[in-house]
Amino acid sequence: MASPTALHDTVLATFASAFGGAPTLVARAPGRVNLIGEHTDYNDGFVLPAAIGVATLVAARPRADRWIHVTAADFSGATSSFARDEPIAPDAAQPWADYVRGMVSAMRAVGHAIAGVDLAVAGNIPQGSGLSSSASLAVAVGTALSALNGLDLSPTAIALLAQSCECDFVGTRCGIMDQLVSARGRSGHALLIDCRSLACQPVPIPEDMAILIVHSGVVRGLVEGHYNERRASCEAAAAKLGVAALRDADLPLLEDARGHLSTVEHARARHVITENARTLQAAEALRAGDLVSLGELFAASHASMRDDFAITLPPIDALVAELQALIGGSCDGRGGARMTGGGFGGAVVAVVPKDYAAAITHALTYRTPAGAAPLVMVEQAGPGAGLV
Numbered sequence: 001m002a003s004p005t006a007l008h009d010t011v012l013a014t015f016a017s018a019f020g021g022a023p024t025l026v027a028r029a030p031g032r033v034n035l036i037g038e039h040t041d042y043n044d045g046f047v048l049p050a051a052i053g054v055a056t057l058v059a060a061r062p063r064a065d066r067w068i069h070v071t072a073a074d075f076s077g078a079t080s081s082f083a084r085d086e087p088i089a090p091d092a093a094q095p096w097a098d099y100v101r102g103m104v105s106a107m108r109a110v111g112h113a114i115a116g117v118d119l120a121v122a123g124n125i126p127q128g129s130g131l132s133s134s135a136s137l138a139v140a141v142g143t144a145l146s147a148l149n150g151l152d153l154s155p156t157a158i159a160l161l162a163q164s165c166e167c168d169f170v171g172t173r174c175g176i177m178d179q180l181v182s183a184r185g186r187s188g189h190a191l192l193i194d195c196r197s198l199a200c201q202p203v204p205i206p207e208d209m210a211i212l213i214v215h216s217g218v219v220r221g222l223v224e225g226h227y228n229e230r231r232a233s234c235e236a237a238a239a240k241l242g243v244a245a246l247r248d249a250d251l252p253l254l255e256d257a258r259g260h261l262s263t264v265e266h267a268r269a270r271h272v273i274t275e276n277a278r279t280l281q282a283a284e285a286l287r288a289g290d291l292v293s294l295g296e297l298f299a300a301s302h303a304s305m306r307d308d309f310a311i312t313l314p315p316i317d318a319l320v321a322e323l324q325a326l327i328g329g330s331c332d333g334r335g336g337a338r339m340t341g342g343g344f345g346g347a348v349v350a351v352v353p354k355d356y357a358a359a360i361t362h363a364l365t366y367r368t369p370a371g372a373a374p375l376v377m378v379e380q381a382g383p384g385a386g387l388v
């Protein structure tokens with residue numbers, strides 16, 4: 001994985017080879033790991049993510065004409081071009097460029113004038129792993145274009161535009177978590193986000209706690225379909241419960257209405273209701289440095305994702321179980337593990353005492369479907385998006 005310096009060099013070299021010369025500015029937006037609160041964001045609920053050290057960089061330089069050109073280091077320098085003043089369509093040949101097209105489209109839709117520009121993109125977030133490379137790309141584009149066009153957008157405004165990019169242009173009906181934490185993340189802190197009010201409460205991460213991200217190597221397939229289907233079930237359950245969103249429901253209400261919900265809707269709603277409660281408890285446990293309680297909440301969250309929300313897969317369950325056993329055995333249960341991100345593959349997050357991170361990584365016997373040792377990232381909470 002490219003180091004921050006190597007990534008910066010890559011984006012500059014990619015820019016120079018596509019457009020010649022140097023960019024006017026480089027924007028950076030981080031990926032994120034969600035500690036807990038899965039599929040709660042689009043239910044107006046609570047999430048507890050942290051921005052991490054890997055990121056997407058966007059190098060930008062204005063053009064005098066009406067064209068927007070973008071090139072991607074991670075897609076062999078492929079390019080995509082569109083006019084700033086014509087309707088913007090998806091690029092079927094370069095789907096990655098839809099996050100750029102969608103961002104410009106979202107910015108234009110709310111009245112921001114976007115000038116012609118050359119853009120180069122490079123990232124070191126493993127894509128499609130539940131670490132939000134997509135949100136980070138959209139937020140980085142928004143940060144670059146806000147600065148270049150003198151828009152002075154707030155991080156929250158950029159996050160909302162990036163969410164609209166993914167929902168309305170790309171077609172994943174995502175919540176606001178990924179974009180908001182990429183835009184507003186804070187070093188050394190997780191963010192407890194109320195996805196209804198968009199209030200972000202920084203929660204300090206204990207000095208002695210490490211965040212391990214372990215890649216299952218299971219590649220997600222057809223994730224948008226699954227994702228949007230889960231969201232539809234949640235909306236159907238909320239409507240039958242007579243609440244605006246599942247955030248407003250509790251378990252007694254759910255049990256009272258049991259006969260009105262399908263078995264699937266009941267299970268999906270139970271996940272969201274219990275996950276919201278766990279997320280608030282986890283923020284308290286984190287604040288108190290109570291890794292034992294945090295570990296128990298992680299375990300319950302994973303079981304709920306597996307049994308009620310049905311978004312895990314057997315290899316991911318096996319990886320989580322192995323991490324939980326290692327944490328139970330070697331750190332007296334201080335810490336825990338769960339799948340992180342939208343599901344159906346991708347990464348697992350574990351929290352452990354710092355002193356044990358290396359030993360646990362070393363002891364892991366899990367192998368990816370390709371038979372390789374999994375990629376393990378030891379991460380710290382880093383800052384949100386900004387100009388480099």
Ligand code: ADP
Nearest residue numbers: 072074096122123127128129130131132133134
């Ligand atoms: P995740 O957000 O969990 O990483 P997604 O499937 O939502 O997974 O988004 C991954 C997609 O985002 C990629 O397939 C690509 O289209 C786009 N993307 C992410 N990072 C980059 C990058 N560095 N360059 C170009 N496109 C990227």
Ligand code: MG
Nearest residue numbers: 132133134135
């Ligand atoms: Mg994504």
